[in-house]
Amino acid sequence: xxxxxxxxxxxxxxxxxxxxxxxxxxxxxxxxxxxxxxxxxxxxxxxxxxxxxxxxxxxxxxxxxxxxxxxxxxxxxxxxxxxxxxxxxxxxxxxxxxxxxxxxxxxxxxxxxxxxxxxxxxxxxxxxxxxxxxxxxxxxxxxxxxxxxxxxxxxxxxxxxxxxxxx
Numbered sequence: 001x002x003x004x005x006x007x008x009x010x011x012x013x014x015x016x017x018x019x020x021x022x023x024x025x026x027x028x029x030x031x032x033x034x035x036x037x038x039x040x041x042x043x044x045x046x047x048x049x050x051x052x053x054x055x056x057x058x059x060x061x062x063x064x065x066x067x068x069x070x071x072x073x074x075x076x077x078x079x080x081x082x083x084x085x086x087x088x089x090x091x092x093x094x095x096x097x098x099x100x101x102x103x104x105x106x107x108x109x110x111x112x113x114x115x116x117x118x119x120x121x122x123x124x125x126x127x128x129x130x131x132x133x134x135x136x137x138x139x140x141x142x143x144x145x146x147x148x149x150x151x152x153x154x155x156x157x158x159x160x161x162x163x164x165x166x167x
Contacts, residue, residue, distance in 0.1 A: 085130025
């Protein structure tokens with residue numbers, strides 16, 4: 001009797017695992033790169049190479065930032081670059097709010113580590129086959145700070161995710 005219950009539990013666990021793994025996901029690409037010593041230098045580009053994208057479907061591209069309590073600003077400024085397979089480059093200067101008006105973190109997470117999933121490109125079709133190169137640099141500055149915060153402390157990881165838009 002005990003053996004049958006154990007076998008039944010194992011088969012149930014295997015079935016549930018198979019179902020979870022077989023569900024199709026809309027995530028096309030998802031990668032994080034840790035920031036050494038949680039100090040992001042402004043000249044340090046965080047790069048991602050994405051190959052063999054679907055040339056028909058629309059996608060949303062997100063920059064994901066993980067920060068801890070050592071991050072001292074209410075917003076984050078980034079320079080994001082996208083290089084297409086044909087060599088054409090798109091460079092954007094982006095600003096993201098990291099806290100609300102009361103100074104509470106906007107990211108998700110229950111500990112001192114917060115994760116912020118930030119829109120970078122919406123409804124984009126990668127119409128060329130080949131390698132797409134994404135790079136992200138921080139460009140955060142304090143008030144009256146011409147040179148910028150270097151290094152920027154409290155950023156633990158920088159990520160990029162691409163999700164196919166479900167119709």
